[in-house]
Amino acid sequence: MASKQPSTKIKVCLVAISLGRGGAERATALLSRMLHKKGFNVSIAILNDMVDYPYEGKLFNLGALKTEPDTLSKRLARFKKLKAFFKEEQFDYIIDTRSRGSAAKDLFYLHYLYKKQRIIYVVHSFNIFQYFPKQQWLAKKMINKAEAVVGVSKAISEKINTEFETNKAITIYNPSEPFSEKETENPFSEKYILYLGRIEEKVKNFTLLLEGYKASKLSGGNIYLKIVGDGPDVDFIQQKIQEMGLSETVTLYPFTPAILPYVKNALYLTLTSRYEGFPMVLIEALSVGTPVLSVHCESGPDEIIVNKNNGLLIENHSVEALSEAMNTLAFDEDLYKTCKESAPESISHLTMDAIAEKWATVLKNKHL
Template sequence: DNRTRSNGAKELFYLKHIYANQRVLYVVRSFNLLQYFPKEKWITKKMINNSELIIGVSKAISEKINAEYKTNKTKTIYNPVEPLSETENKNPPNEKYILYLGRIEEKVKNFTLLLNAYKNSKLSEASIHLKIVGDGPDVDWLKQKIETMSLSETVSVNSFTPIVFQYLKNALYLTLTSYYEGFPRVLIEALSVGTPVLSVHCKSGPDEIIINKKNGLLIENHSVEALAEAMNRLAFDTELYKTCKTNAQDSISHLKMDAIGEQWANLLNNKQTRS
């Protein structure tokens, strides 16, 4: 069950009428557990008790479920890296750029931190742009904020496009500044095409993907100064950048589709225990 499951009454209905006498595996894809369990703990505990297993897509999620709901019925299976469509871009960007790719929603993604750090970095002076690619409820707000901060010459907002492979492949590196995540697929997508990543240490996922100074940089969250410094370092420290780019693809070899698929197959065939 991959659904978000915040409606307690709906989940009680599912337990009684749909999942009765069924083998149930709940999947949790966010560190914000209230997206996947009702706020009524007694309902959540009933769901857990009636399930075979709870699958967290990061170790931190599994550990939080165990602690929050006093259970040990969890197992971690990471999101796989899926091959990206190598759609050709007939007009690739000429400028150097760093990239944000994903949903445009301030309360989750913290664009305020991203823009403030970029403005305080040396990237714009070096003509290294920031490209933001995605859609969401805060597109207009974000465009206005960029204009208000006088960043329009080097920061752009672009709608999501099928040529996402080219955006990732041509980027200097990818950035992530979220308040919280689950196991951010965009990080492994970037690494899969050889692009280093720079992320804040949010819960959860980045610290289970990024090997600091090996395939990217992992820094403290909510610090404009730390993020600006990391932006500069990954852009201008040639040896560090070369190391991260060289290691990018191999660093996520354990997340290939066949490896993750085998874990799911073993689980469904009752061959694998919790871990």
Template structure:
């Protein structure tokens, strides 16, 4: 039985982290011996396999020497066949040390989760090729990311595999009863304004007819910009119509009961919130950012895909879903079936083929 280690920042509070948990379940079902190395002590998502919690092992010691010593021993002791690196990798020297002196495996697979490639690859083509060599495989989570990597770096070892969605599991979780009296639209995810561009969301919401129709905006999530975002809401004088809810391990009952979910990011990788929303039977309205939305949304079939950075166009899309009942109903009917291509069954086959 091949032994695989998934290296992740954590198992909570993010789409890439949720992917790590999902991948552990997929690979366990394929009869691999799965281990997970989490660098942070944040474990919220369901997973399968043996967990190694680095932050817990460090017991408060923040020295890089201690960290490297523990990691090196861990990889030496386990002799993994495959390491799947799911972390951001923006510091070349740190990654060079990890990949050449710490990570020990026959093969290393490095996943790129963002169209902002500098989060995962050095700007320098020379350094990128020095880091990702012959025994490495790059996985892009969208076709646009794969194209960008090949175009900039000329890598021929870059494969595209989508993030999976467990439709049955999400459906079951979404059926949990919650008490909600409001009619609302929903954003859920990390509160990181540099990526999510909440100013665009709030401007479009204020310009739309939604507030006048009593349709609120729910915001589910936590992050470093929570205070800043709440101040923006207050400055725009829409605080009575915007409700903030802290991170939920199971947001899907809220997703299911939303009129629609929305995404206004400057950039993404492959936004799981769109797939998860559709899996719940809830249509989506998203800006056409790089990358992912145009590979998920079929305009006016399962949602609306609009120009980015334009609050007027976005507010018109909000209005359209409220005023055009037949269009909205059709998108809602098509929602769940439109994400079958991202199902656990389909993505499991892609990973099995890759690992074989």
């Protein structure tokens, strides 16, 4: 690495797909703010021109340079600019939070963009091959070069260490961010349960969510299901709702960054994913006293939910288990009261200050 002038601040660049719409993207924006508050010199390089979440630091928006048609030569020209940015800024660390997994792209990053850089990879999903290529030799090469690999759940870190025969993977959870919005008025007049997140069937398993809701007693008890988010399967979900005869009680709403009124006024929040990482939506709900109902998928929910204390954690891929849990959390008043009262304190270890300190410890120790 080129020599650099002494500085009192450690220079860090976060590399992300964008700062919009997804949980991993929101976690990246939060990380920029936590590190900035801790006194780090923070930059963020994003590949797509999408910024929905507040961030701190210098933004290098590669996506804003895109023009159509986006040819290979144009993409290479943008990456040359990113390489020049790295060289000019002389970062102490590059923290790569992107979804990865393409061998060709990973080789390009490893041997060109990240050459002579100190890299920390972040993994936001239990499906680790969204973040590392399936070619073991290349994944191990990336990990061997890295200063560290951060998994956002214990299960992710353990899987990485086992799969790639390493001990570099450590766990740092996503934080709970206090809501900045002031408006908490209920956007709906009726009682409702809530799904909040990306609309993608192969991961989120809306089929299970809708079948569980239909088999439950909720619609008969005038408790509606609200689905809020965007993604590739919006049309599929809308069609599914109509085919199942649920149009009167299930409604899909577009993504909004102003989620507090939806979350705070929900009876409870639901999650039926096939797999996760460390789902921020669960801790967001708990932070404002909204209980959660989640399937026991890999990974994250079992590291957040204390069953019958701040919500319910149930068997995955079971319509019967889901419908029964929906009924229990909606109609068992004593259980609901316990979960609602316990919710905020159950995530007290996930404050932004606490998680920022864990990141600062890693970066400062590696910097010695």
